[in-house]
Amino acid sequence: MRKAISPEDAATLVPDGASVMIGGFMAVGSPHRVIDALVARGAKGLTIIGNDTGKPGLGIGKLIDAGCVARAIVSHIGTNPVTQKKMIAGEMQVDLVPQGTLAERIRAAGAGLGGVLTPTGIGTSVAEGKQVIAVDGRDYLLETPLRADVALLHAYEADYYGNLTFRLTATNFNPLMAMAAGIVIAEPDEIVPVGVIPPDHVRTPGILVTHLVERPR
Amino acid sequence: MRKAISPEDAATLVPDGASVMIGGFMAVGSPHRVIDALVARGAKGLTIIGNDTGKPGLGIGKLIDAGCVARAIVSHIGTNPVTQKKMIAGEMQVDLVPQGTLAERIRAAGAGLGGVLTPTGIGTSVAEGKQVIAVDGRDYLLETPLRADVALLHAYEADYYGNLTFRLTATNFNPLMAMAAGIVIAEPDEIVPVGVIPPDHVRTPGILVTHLVERPR
């Protein structure tokens, strides 16, 4: 059992310079209240790991706008011209990772694997500097685990153990990131008593969640 | 939409000599009706991939008893003296795979990965003949994908698209195997109309399930 904390308190748990996984896909399933609190506290030098950088004024885009981000490890920045501008101006580093590879690298970190072999990226710039390993006559890239200091998640329901459920397409990277960070902060839409979520419907167990953010007022 | 078939018809879809994944953990979450039908039709020369071989007269143990199995790729045979006897007598080949490695090898096949790097098995007989790859100064074994001709699953609920849910500890290897075989036969406890299972509760999508076995009478 743990007490839920405010988004502001959650934001103080994210040190400047930290690597931070943020759930969401085009800001759907992102922890919006903690993102706002991070902007309000003026976080600096973050490395953000997520699917994309949202749009200006939306989701991770707010952190980009506010200059909180030194580096983004994402699959897509096409919807955020600010990210592109800052990248070209050298104000921000952007590492582009194929979306499925990003998912597997985060999962590998959470699952204690040293890496996975994927056909994705063979014959492209993604393969540069990576080991190519042949299995059964087919070439694969060795992709290594991706871990973070902090994971910021959106959840649909939580209980006070920190058990989480996710909702429809707001699920995306959230359950993967819950496994791959030292500090795991979940921002649920609703908090219910322990025992209310059936065991088969829990998607992330409370033992992985270090902090629970209070429900929206 | 598809019609459910009888266990007997399902058993005819498993050719002699086929590699067959069978869900279950100590026969909990195993497709018992299809197993019985396979024994009844006198299947021969099967390669079984599963967590264990159950007990004599229980689960995969029934296939061992009946002499249907030429080879078993499993993590544990300690509860089945018949398996051990047949192995020692040379009537059956047994390949022991660590349980977590078995899960990842099946998942890798289903996910199109060429393999995964695991610390499990380093310094043991499991490492024999396998490539050791160092990542960040730690040694890992390269474990390759494990695929089968047929997967026989137990499910809790199915709908007529073949969407599946699993129940508590009867889940185990079932959803992983659904991804890793050419023919996927699911034996549910209940079949409900399409639209009854919420999208977030489906664990295996119907597009993976080639055949649905009718509910028990």
Place this chain on the structure above:
Amino acid sequence: MDGKEIIARRVAGELRHRMLVNLGIGLPTLVSRYVPEGMVVAFQSENGIIGFGAQPPDGMEDPNLTDAGGGYISALPGAYSFDSAMSFALIRGGHLDMTVLGGLQVDASGRLANWMVPGRMVAGMGGAMDLVAGAKRVVIAMQHAARGEAKIVPLLTLPPTAARPVSLVVTDLAVIEPTPEGLVLRERAPGVGVDEILAATTAPLILPDAIPEMRL
């Protein structure tokens, strides 16, 4: 019928009953409008759903249910939602029967470029590299040329999306199939002649005896 509709209708002709299909953002999305009557096709959105439907009426949107572009969608009976690891396990694992993607260039060997223009535009590959590496069939839906420049070229000048050649290229002018021998001109858009196609294409095209008009 404008060019986009021609492309979307012709790509829809590649759909088969009970296929699992991924449609890229933009032009490829239009394909879902032209599913043949009576055919059931499961559409996957890589952000995490199979079996989605049209945008709900005003005020009935769910902020937790969107397509890969962030637009509101609905869920059809029998829908299935999942996380990003499962989404790409389906894509990479060969469970996806077909993906329809936009393209910036396709070259004579059938390779696709669709994720960046050095010095001008960096969108990122999103799921495209996984889709081209993993889908059973990769169909490119794109304008035949852009701003007067050919997009079907001898050799990619843009960074490739994958080493693997695509299965089919459908444009507003033609249907072109990459083969080991080269690009084969399979069909013409209604009223479009072979000469017009050749003029808009810098890659060499193999011309079979019969090059029929598209059936739309």
Place this chain on the structure above:
Amino acid sequence: MDGKEIIARRVAGELRHRMLVNLGIGLPTLVSRYVPEGMVVAFQSENGIIGFGAQPPDGMEDPNLTDAGGGYISALPGAYSFDSAMSFALIRGGHLDMTVLGGLQVDASGRLANWMVPGRMVAGMGGAMDLVAGAKRVVIAMQHAARGEAKIVPLLTLPPTAARPVSLVVTDLAVIEPTPEGLVLRERAPGVGVDEILAATTAPLILPDAIPEMRL
């Protein structure tokens, strides 16, 4: 108090509040009986549940809810069930604070053997290799000797379960900690002398100045 109870009670002394703990089949299972009052420990069963409870009363069992040995269990409030990939992701990924396993042999370097006796018994490693490779702490709960034969030996004669040394060995006679310098005798069972322990052990033991009795 018999040997098994001594072992189970002493291993329970290693539990900490809010730990995630896996208990092997057999002797290690007994540890769950001795969780200190007021301490919350989450027990994982590797077949797919965290937060399980005792066997339900006769006739109230659920055939879909069992422990790794196939015995009926119940689910506590806040329980979580999952598939085998997730189960071992939790184990291998360093999320499991402690595993308690039985042992056939532990050697001077702290390596464990617990899955086969060549020519006599092949159980299979089940989840043991993953547990020893992945859990934060690996505690071995076993009889100090079997049929008069030492189980704590200079060098394994049985096939090892992992290269990694275990964290602690708890027997009916002693608590022994593998260290880079060798096996250190940390505690004696109630009423057991150091000589008795040395006589039942073929591996060299390092003897600190103080070797207190176990607190049970």
